[in-house]
Amino acid sequence: MSEHIVDCRGLFCPEPLIRTRDFLAAKRPGTVTVLVDNRASLENVTRFLTSQGFAVATEDREGIFRLRGERFASDAPAPELNLDDYNCEMPSGKTLVLITSAVVGSGDDGLGGRLMKNFVATLPEIGRELWRVVLLNGGVTLAAEPSPVLADLQKLEASGVGVFVCGTCLEHFGLMEKKAVGQTTNMLDVVTGLQVANKVVRI
Numbered sequence: 585m586s587e588h589i590v591d592c593r594g595l596f597c598p599e600p601l602i603r604t605r606d607f608l609a610a611k612r613p614g615t616v617t618v619l620v621d622n623r624a625s626l627e628n629v630t631r632f633l634t635s636q637g638f639a640v641a642t643e644d645r646e647g648i649f650r651l652r653g654e655r656f657a658s659d660a661p662a663p664e665l666n667l668d669d670y671n672c673e674m675p676s677g678k679t680l681v682l683i684t685s686a687v688v689g690s691g692d693d694g695l696g697g698r699l700m701k702n703f704v705a706t707l708p709e710i711g712r713e714l715w716r717v718v719l720l721n722g723g724v725t726l727a728a729e730p731s732p733v734l735a736d737l738q739k740l741e742a743s744g745v746g747v748f749v750c751g752t753c754l755e756h757f758g759l760m761e762k763k764a765v766g767q768t769t770n771m772l773d774v775v776t777g778l779q780v781a782n783k784v785v786r787i
Contacts, residue, residue: 590618592625593648594746594767597672599776600625601632601665606772608636608663618651626651628670636663678715680781681707683723688787697732703787704733707740715781716746718774719766724753728762737765748773 590607592600600620607616616638618629626649630640637657643650687696688703704726707714717740719727726733727749741747747766754760754768778784 588613588616590616592629593619593621595620595625595773596622596678596780597624597628597670598667599773599780600629601667601670601672602772602776604629604632605663605665614655616653618653620649620651621647623649624671625649628672631670632665677713678781679710679713679783679785680716680718680777681714682718682720682778682784682786683726684720684786685722686725687722700726700787701732701736704736704740707736707745708743713783714740714745716748716777717766718748718750718769718777719753720750720774721753722757724749724759724763725757727765728754728757728759729764731764734764741765748777750774 588607588611590600590604592603595603600618604616604618607613616633618633620626620629626642629651630642633640633651633653637655638653639656640651640653643652685696686700687693688699689696707717717737725731727737727747728734731737737747748769749763749766751760751768751770754763760768
């Protein structure tokens with residue numbers, strides 16, 4: 585039997601809770617393993633799994649918490665999640681940058697492309713508050729070879745900034761195999777990221 589893993593590393597509350605809820609609703613597994621990397625999510629996901637009839641064992645691997653849940657209640661309730669029941673504090677000083685085009689502005693795409701390259705290269709100036717870069721629509725081309733900003737995005741990711749690339753958009757543009765940076769994401773991640781962020785910059 586294959587192991588059911590819900591990988592929530594790099595995600596802040598409430599995203600791990602929502603992902604775990606959705607996975608349980610879709611699969612109804614007897615066992616599940618959830619990976620998180622912050623203590624707020626560790627506590628909240630553990631409490632949620634317990635409420636759903638799972639016995640939870642936790643293993644700490646250098647700050648990556650592996651929560652293995654095994655269902656002990658066959659008559660467990662259908663997965664429901666009321667975020668008001670959980671202490672999901674928004675992380676302080678988290679800036680999300682939403683990029684929906686390969687160029688900045690309109691009028692001249694050549695100029696817009698140069699402006700985008702300068703913009704992405706300058707993002708580190710935001711400092712430690714830069715939390716996540718989300719690429720949607722034409723913006724996903726920036727994450728695929730031979731993007732002129734690929735190296736800059738890779739540096740951001742290596743520094744700990746989350747780079748999230750819309751999977752539907754990659755498929756639309758035929759770029760799934762050419763993606764060279766970031767993790768493929770979906771609209772649920774995008775929406776919850778917007779909810780969690782303290783500041784959103786759209787370009």
